[in-house]
Amino acid sequence: MVAQERSARTRQRLVHAAAVEIDENGYERATLTRICKYAQLSIGALTFHFNSKRDLADAVRADARALTNDRMKQVAHGHAPGLDCLIHLTGELAHLLETEVVVRSAARLERDCPGDGGWLESWLPAVRCLLREAQRSEELRPGVDPQVMTALAVHLVTGAETFARASAGGADPHLPAVATQLERMWEVVLRGAVATP
Template sequence: MARQQRAMRTRSLLVQAASTEFDRSGYEGTTLTQINQLAGISMGALTFHFPTKRALAEAVQQQGREQVRDAIADVVAKHRPALATGVALTVTLARLLEENVEVRAAARLARECSRSTWASEWLPVLRDLFRRAQEECGLRPGSDPDALAALAAHLVAGAELQLRDELALRGGAESLAGDSAASPVVQLAQIWRVVLRGIIVKSISEYEQDLV
């Protein structure tokens, strides 16, 4: 049991270190040497758990995807109108990018190494929520739920790019949490306040709790 726990701890340290390096330098710019040095793990132990950089990148992506799925489940489980849930989901995704290096690394690796982007984890959920919002008469007549989902995807992608620019300026700090001036979450919420006034039937005050 003790050996198994040590192995799990070693694997976790390697995935965390790899997330930091992949987030900072991308797939091509990261080496196994950088990862094992950051983790404080021998190269032999690293290659025992992950024989190749590709295998380690896949583990990072899997970890990031699981955290995104857990976040989606938490947001969707709350009882509120579908449109409010969709808005809350985009804010949650931006906050994950802001605070979670594993999610950021998974998003970057998906873009650099996969045929699909990390949006494949959450964009279908957004489309379904905005279509349900139309069925609930939560959107003004003429509003296109698929166009709204595309807008939401662009907002989240923009939050990721903004975050990467801010982190680069700060020399690779792992998080902008607590810095409201630079926060992509704050700016995304501000954009939603403008958008919602043009598409909702009810008062925007009913959505304010999700825009903080």
């Protein structure tokens, strides 16, 4: 293994360890000591790659954005723009939150240090765009405001983050996956909850 490749792997191990630590304890509580312990690397190795905890957090955010952008592109590729695509997109976000600690960690960073930009910006513009498209094509019921739908989507994904963290922490294994739960909620939202509107 060439030195460069080894260095990249070490860096990746540190970012993963930082994500685990931030997801579990939040940015402020995260310690470099625990990150090194998770990564099975020395503090020297850490400081060779990252100047500070903030640097590590930025790397976590960048990885999460890259992963999310990639998944968003795949979804957009496989579905015509509109509500079906939106549901697949939020389902992918829920799945990422459940399975990728780096994404869960970036979502927590977004809450812990709001205004820093980051994960939300890797999917929110796509959600907005799909909802405008759904309105233009009259897929949305007349009178349904795309902005309200966008807020609803953000609320659902925010809720999914909380559920995903609980489920990653070893919640009831009989509960359905976060993405499945989200899909059921969308089904209600699309068709309506009441018998006689």
